Amino acid sequence: MNWTKEWKYLAGLAGLFVFFFFLPVGFERFDNAVFEALYLIKWYAREHVILCLVPALFIAGAIAVFVSQNAVMKYFGAKANKVISYAVASVSGTILAVCSCTILPLFAGIYKRGAGLGPAITFLYSGPAINILAIALTARVLGFELGIARAIGAILFSLIIGLSMHFIFRKEELEKAKKQIDLPQEEEIRPLWQTIVYFGAMVGVLVFANWAKPSVSTGIWYFIYVKKWILTSLSAIIFAFTLIKYFDIKISKIIIASMPSIILAIILPEYPVVSFFAGFIGLSYILNTTKGEMKDWFVSSWDFAKMIVPLLFIGVIAAGFLLGRPGNEGIIPAQWVEMAVGGNSLRANFFSSIVGAFMYFATLTEVPILEGLMGNGMGKGPALALLLSGPALSLPNMLVLRQVMGNKKTAVFVVLVIIMSTAAGMIYGSMIARQ
Numbered sequence: 001m002n003w004t005k006e007w008k009y010l011a012g013l014a015g016l017f018v019f020f021f022f023l024p025v026g027f028e029r030f031d032n033a034v035f036e037a038l039y040l041i042k043w044y045a046r047e048h049v050i051l052c053l054v055p056a057l058f059i060a061g062a063i064a065v066f067v068s069q070n071a072v073m074k075y076f077g078a079k080a081n082k083v084i085s086y087a088v089a090s091v092s093g094t095i096l097a098v099c100s101c102t103i104l105p106l107f108a109g110i111y112k113r114g115a116g117l118g119p120a121i122t123f124l125y126s127g128p129a130i131n132i133l134a135i136a137l138t139a140r141v142l143g144f145e146l147g148i149a150r151a152i153g154a155i156l157f158s159l160i161i162g163l164s165m166h167f168i169f170r171k172e173e174l175e176k177a178k179k180q181i182d183l184p185q186e187e188e189i190r191p192l193w194q195t196i197v198y199f200g201a202m203v204g205v206l207v208f209a210n211w212a213k214p215s216v217s218t219g220i221w222y223f224i225y226v227k228k229w230i231l232t233s234l235s236a237i238i239f240a241f242t243l244i245k246y247f248d249i250k251i252s253k254i255i256i257a258s259m260p261s262i263i264l265a266i267i268l269p270e271y272p273v274v275s276f277f278a279g280f281i282g283l284s285y286i287l288n289t290t291k292g293e294m295k296d297w298f299v300s301s302w303d304f305a306k307m308i309v310p311l312l313f314i315g316v317i318a319a320g321f322l323l324g325r326p327g328n329e330g331i332i333p334a335q336w337v338e339m340a341v342g343g344n345s346l347r348a349n350f351f352s353s354i355v356g357a358f359m360y361f362a363t364l365t366e367v368p369i370l371e372g373l374m375g376n377g378m379g380k381g382p383a384l385a386l387l388l389s390g391p392a393l394s395l396p397n398m399l400v401l402r403q404v405m406g407n408k409k410t411a412v413f414v415v416l417v418i419i420m421s422t423a424a425g426m427i428y429g430s431m432i433a434r435q
Contacts (some may be wrong), residue, residue, distance in 0.1 A: 027184040033321045033331035040320030040360070041313060050277045053309070055206040058283065059103035061301025062202065065293055066195060067113060074122075076115035089122035090158045091130065101207075101360070101396050103127035105304050108404045117405075118166030118171055121413060126158035128391040131155045132137050138367055138387065145432070146380060153424050157388060161416050168412055197244040204235030211275060229272045233265075236279060247294065249286060257282030264415055309399050315396025319360040322395075341373060344381040344429030346422070352382035353421040356390030357414060358398075366390050383431020389421035 005235065024030040040391035076085050089245045130151070139147020166173055210232040214221040224231065243249040261282055265275040287298035323337075331420075340351040356366075370383050393414060401410040 009065040013098045029331060029333075033324070034331065036324040036328055036330045037317045037320035039328075040325050041317050042326065042362075044313075044316045048101070049309075050273055050280075051209050052206070053105075053312070054277070054280050055202065055209070056102045057299075057301050057305050057308070058280070059202050060109035060304045061297050061299075062199065063106070063109035063113060064300040064304075065297045066198070067109075076119040080116065080119070082118075083102060085116065085119040086122055086159055086162060089162065090126050090155055094382065101316075101394065101400075104308055104397060104400045104404070106310075107416055108304060108308070108400075111404060114176075116166065116176070117169055117409070117420065118162040120162075121165045122158045122162030124413075125417070126154065128156065129154040129249050129388070134391070142367065142370060142383065143380075146384060146387075149424075149428050153384065153388050153428075157392075157417075157424075160285075161316070161413070161420065164416055165409070165413060169409065188352045194242070194246045198239070198246060201235050201239035201242055205232055205239065208232040208235060221275060221397055232272075232276070243286070249290065249294070253286055253289070257286050259348065307403055311399040311403065312396045315394065315399045316360055319358065319395045322354070323359045337373070341382040341386075342377040342379060344379040344426065344432075346426065348379060348382045349385045349422045349425035349429070350418070352378075352385040353389045353418045354423060356386035356388075356421065357393040357418055358395050359390065360394040379429055380432050381425040381427075383425075384428045385421040385425030388424055389417050393417055 025343050066113040071074055076089070103124060106127065107120060110123065111117075111120045135151045135154075138150050208224070208228050209227050211231075216222060240254050244251055244254060258279065259282075260280040261275045264278050266273065268274050284298060287294045320330060322330045322332055324334075337351075338354060341348050341355075366387060369380055370378070370386060373386075374380075398410060398414060401413065
């Protein structure tokens with residue numbers, strides 16, 4: 001008998017016994033934190049899994065199958081034109097308007113297809129950070145200056161952090177570039193413009209289905225919100241057309257797959273998410289009953305789901321337990337947070353960056369949270385620090401990034417976001433204080 005192994009097993013059992021023996025069940029704060037974790041994961045499952053995560057997983061799978069490695073390397077690879085790579089990646093958030101978790105499958109898709117670390121990281125940060133609607137809402141609710149500071153900071157951060165990651169891991173990037181030179185040229189199966197239309201339709205479904213309600217009932221943003229499901233349906237129709245025209249899927253199969261979604265939309269118009277989910281079940285039917293690229297697409301999407309979804313759920317539960325939902329407390333008292341982010345000290349900005357990095361923010365939820373914190377004495381510098389670290393990072397996000405690019409790169413990325421958010425908060429807070 002290997003007693004070293006047995007002692008480790010015994011120590012593990014003893015540790016579990018001590019943990020359960022002293023579990024503080026019955027204490028109000030602990031019990032409340034447990035419920036907050038469950039409430040948050042329930043909310044995440046209802047509001048984000050079907051509308052955000054499922055479409056993003058299918059898009060990521062499509063990137064892995066239908067976007068050639070040559071195309072990815074041409075625009076994002078180690079040998080690509082750096083100006084084009086970083087420019088495209090840095091403004092991606094204006095189109096996507098997704099949260100820190102929804103961007104992960106898309107990031108994993110381009111990174112695994114050969115995108116350089118720098119442009120991929122720029123895309124990873126900018127996706128959730130440079131959200132036009134969120135920036136507009138920030139300016140309206142929290143002040144025009146803070147909205148402008150957020151917009152400028154997010155764009156600059158995406159570029160600086162991406163370039164910094166490239167520089168820090170430049171040896172690995174050089175090795176990747178050498179390997180990419182030796183890769184055989186893949187034959188393009190279909191013209192680039194067809195691929196653009198196909199992906200554009202899928203992105204349209206993702207973006208319009210998740211279009212958040214603006215703070216005012218007028219203007220283009222509100223008009224899009226009112227018509228969001230019509231625009232989502234139009235995007236889905238264009239997507240179905242691309243499957244028929246560019247991928248030779250039979251019309252009869254499209255009709256069979258889409259009928260449940262159409263019927264549910266008519267029967268349950270007040271629950272569009274049900275029809276939306278049925279549409280993706282229909283798409284899965286199409287992919288699973290078609291050989292070749294379609295089958296590969298489903299398998300690739302499923303691989304991303306197995307890698308990402310469990311870690312996201314674990315991270316959301318942990319974030320809910322520690323910090324609670326917006327407007328509710330977890331195990332960490334909200335008073336501690338409010339006391340720590342007052343004024344414009346280094347400590348306040350650093351703490352605000354840390355809280356933002358670990359707490360999960362759905363798109364736009366950071367604005368009402370900050371409105372409450374600023375009403376309780378939070379300085380404008382720490383507010384900007386949270387706005388720059390919060391949407392781009394979260395505990396669930398970090399857990400998945402470890403799987404995609406390893407511990408070292410994830411740790412460096414997190415540290416860069418926190419340090420730069422802290423510095424931006426300090427600078428902005430000082431400028432406001434001089435006025």
